[in-house]
Amino acid sequence: MGKVYNRIESIVGNVITVKADGVQYKELAQINTRFGKSLAQVNKIEGDIVSLQIFAGGQGVSTGDEVRFLGHEMRVSFSEDLLGRIFNGSGEPRDKGPALTENMKAIGGPSVNPTKRILANRMLRTNIPMIDMFNTLVVSQKLPIFSISGEPYNQLLARIAMQAEADVIVLGGMGLKYDDFLYFKEEFSKGGALSKTVMFIHTASDPTVECMMIPDMALAVAEQFALQDKDVLVLLTDMTNFADAMKEIAITQEQVPSNRGYPGDLYSQLASRYEKAVDFADSGSITVLAVTTMPGDDVTHPVPDNTGYITEGQYYLKGGRIEPFGSLSRLKQNVNGKTRKDHRALMDSMIRMYSSYKETLEKKNMGFSMSKWDEKLLKYGELFENKLMSLSINLTLEQALDLGWEILAECFQKEETGIKSDLVEEFWPKK
């Protein structure tokens, strides 16, 4: 197959139209411009007028350039050879390795039959107390990290990737700063995780259309690994850039915008990616962690808002820490009853105390006098923030729980904790 057309009818932004017959919806084409070859994808057919979005962008495309239809959809090669490799949004190598063309798999496939899923019930340990202890991550969960620009979200992702018990890690970078790309590469090779990682990277200077392909590429690869009994962790950063890329293309094609310029199908588009998170009955799993930066720290912005309705909770990253309020893992109760028997009670009590500490702090700042109880809370809050909340802390869940008891014992009497007496007797540190 390989029909060639030499006449481009129109070029608007990243979208061109050609007159062609027998072209399939979503089919790929290759276009030869003076700057080299680029892929393009059919996104509308009207009679014999075919619209294509060019992966490399419309810049420098001339009306006389050659368009060759390839007769298949966007695909990605899948094999063990992917591990340790880095690709761009077109699936071409970004490292110095060879291009992979074997065992091509279509991307953006159909969704999993709900009856073939099983209830998420395995904890995914990260050794970050604010996650393991307070908002446990569960295998096959989809969780965004809501953050504002400037927060160390990529550092957090990298740390989770290094420490999580996953067989394969797939990193999808969208609109990444080049520095961040280098940071991930360096961290992964330093930590020895590179050999179980596949990266699909689109940097901020790369063409927009490629940005839109990243999640599908990453998730298609993850799905194939998961079907081979692997527990896959997919890290996506940053989904707001993905949504902005969709907005850009939609506006170029004169679609009616719904909310702040985003296309009306934003929810469905995001959902079809996030819903790839799955725990297959009798096979592997996909867990999705995705950074969503909130423009202006506004959680009602369409991207974080729609995301919140899709995902199973969220982590708020604020001031370099995962906020205990607002952060939520909807699946945590599926697992935290089976870890250690003091887990839930201690978690609830510590959070309640921390919220009292916040109130006291407010009172203190307003100049009210502090009672003895207030002083205790202030001491507790400080210890909690320094010893458990800081992102640099690296403790197993059990160590973190023990530390939690120690912090409580340092600040309070047994009966002030509001924890059931038998648990207190068993776990209260003995001096």
Add this chain to the structure above:
Amino acid sequence: MTENTGKVISVNGNLISVEFNGIVSMNEICYIKVDDAILKSEVIRIRGNVAQIQVYEMTNGIKCGDLVEFTGEMLSAELGPGLLGQIYDGLQNPLPVLAKQAGWFLERGIYANGLNTEKKWEFTPTVEAGNVVRAGEYVGTVPEGSFLHKIFVPFYLLGNYTVKSVAPKGEYTVKETVAVLINERGREIPLTMSFKWPVKRAVKCYSERLAPTEMMETKVRLVDSFFPVAKGGTYCTPGPFGAGKTVLQHTTSKYADVDIVIIAACGERAGEVVETLTEFPELIDPKTNRSLMERTIIICNTSSMPVASREASVYTSVTLAEYYRQMGLHVLLLADSTSRWAQALREMSGRLEEIPGEEAFPAYLESYIAAFYERAGYVRLPDGSTGSVTIGGTVSPAGGNFEEPVTQATLKVVGAFHGLSRERSDARKYPAIDPLISWSKYKSVIDREKIEFCKNVLHHGFEISSMMKVVGEEGTTLTDYVTYLKSEMLDAVYLQQNSFDLVDANCGKERQRYVVDKLVRILGSSYSVENKDEARSFFNNLRQKFIDWNYAEFKNEEFSKLEAEIDKLYCKASGKLSKLVQKILEDDAQ
């Protein structure tokens, strides 16, 4: 059926234009033939000899010139015994069957029969040859779960029919003929146990519609006492993400006092459906002592499944609900979430290049929403019995802001509004229904004056607490402070409810009446407390006892013991009932 075909002339997302020659009707089903499959679609606009169709599947690989076959039928649900306990997608394909055929994924172009055609049902005739029947009357029954499933004269037959013959009692499949009717012109019509009904048309085979006055118990105190829902009524639950819409619906689906629950998971998470699927078969329905799954139908079109069938899924579910209503049963349809359905409408409207309304929703959004909720109702059936369809829909407003088109359009047509608030869910006050903004037009199980009194306490308490944020505890009078503590207590012990505790989650109306009486007495009394600390500690004690009381089973030993302790606390603080409350309690007692 005539061979009626067309050719694809344009592709834009899941909207396809088809050129045709024959006769095509609006909302007709057609199939597109692509290389590897045939794709089900629906006609949504006709202009000249071009029909625009929405495809219920992914449209990759479709090209101009592809063949389209029109069926002449509208999108229909297959109605008959065997619907209960099923898990369907939006087009009534049973998902377990699809899993057997296609494996892990929902591959496109694979369709399966909505009913099991091999299973045999024990048919008992209820008519004899010579009887005259009409649509909506029945010719026999089969047992399905704990119900007698009626075998209807199909709802689409107009006029009177004479029974020519009816099959004897015995076992039949849904495809075997069980009766033959003759119409007024002498034509014979064979009946099987199943028939098709177009999902977008309401079933109207009833004698009359009655006002919804009978309360539907949900066992959620805040709902039943304060913002009740009637059988045959409608209600909506809007709320920002994480406010507990789904947990609330999940609890309702378990405890609601109805015969059949239909869960339409429309554009939401697949994980939640899996939760229901795992949990329900294990749970026992206290009314029938059978598995809860036997009274449940799940229509599941999760967010990643194609958008057009998401739109169809709400209609499929309400059609199944109406079908069981026709048997004199009370059906509850829970749709989660109607916003996703509205968004599906918006996506198609955008593709059709219609002039957009507010937030790009189509102009007909309101009338579509109204038409959907109007399919609820309490009806008298031709045989004199009554049945009802109650519809509860969640709404997921963008940014949690209720001023958006879907919430507003829904509020215009529903009978009760349970608004969830972020403040309450952040404070872990569940169910997070905000008592200050919610309302209901239906009658509560509790005397109206008592509820008004409780609502007043809440309003007053809220005002004082807002004031306290400015002037501090020091600047508040003791009387005001006590009122504030009373409203906090009412909130903590009555409005909040633990949906994960078996006893607390299942709070029946008898118990609600009993507890409200006690509460009104406590809230309507003055106490001899000297200062704020004393007041706080009194109410804290009382609250703790009350919460323990909530966890004790109604009228068992523990229950009476805790009640006595509450009374003791009350006496110790020398509670004195105000005249107003005394009157309220006396009025009701008469």
